[in-house]
Amino acid sequence: MSTANRFNFHTTNVRQTQSLAKKIAKLLLPGDVLLLQGPLGAGKTTFTQGLAKGMNIKSEVTSPTFILLAQHEPSSNNLALFHADLYRLTDPTEVMELHLEEQASDGVLIVEWPDRAPEMLPKDHLLISIALQKIDHNARTFTFVSAGERAREIVDGLQSQL
Numbered sequence: 001m002s003t004a005n006r007f008n009f010h011t012t013n014v015r016q017t018q019s020l021a022k023k024i025a026k027l028l029l030p031g032d033v034l035l036l037q038g039p040l041g042a043g044k045t046t047f048t049q050g051l052a053k054g055m056n057i058k059s060e061v062t063s064p065t066f067i068l069l070a071q072h073e074p075s076s077n078n079l080a081l082f083h084a085d086l087y088r089l090t091d092p093t094e095v096m097e098l099h100l101e102e103q104a105s106d107g108v109l110i111v112e113w114p115d116r117a118p119e120m121l122p123k124d125h126l127l128i129s130i131a132l133q134k135i136d137h138n139a140r141t142f143t144f145v146s147a148g149e150r151a152r153e154i155v156d157g158l159q160s161q162l
């Protein structure tokens, strides 16, 4: 049964953020899409690193300087991770050339800076917004908003574990 399609979760250090991401990793299926929103330094790449660990991916997840899409192969019997970072996107139509949905259909797609090209991204997705706090520099608030049935299942699965 579905509960709410939106909820918040707080972390106070990198380890907690990565542990949250690892929990999500265990819930993912081929074709799932995560959109990671938040300002520079919010923790989008840090979260993605935790997700990759949880997906048993051995290659390093970094902040790409020029590459818009990095593909991380799974070790065995796991899903590939497609990590897009649209920060440097100048023209939203460039995203079309990446064929994100098609490329990632056998794996998981995670997108940093989805707000650079909102119209070009899959309609069914789990939106994860990360907010910083003024007082505690290591505190982050994660807000999960699901769009579509799969994203809702992920949110339900996550909430039942937290």
Ligand code: ADP
Pocket: 011, 012, 013, 014, 017, 038, 039, 040, 041, 042, 043, 044, 045, 046, 047, 063, 112, 137, 138, 139, 140
């Ligand atoms: P983004 O990809 O959103 O620009 P990064 O993940 O590259 O952000 O950087 C996040 C920075 O914030 C890192 O230096 C990390 O150590 C720091 N940080 C401090 N507290 C947290 C937290 N609770 N969750 C994630 N990152 C944190």
Ligand code: MG
Pocket: 044, 045, 046, 063, 085, 112
């Ligand atoms: Mg980043």
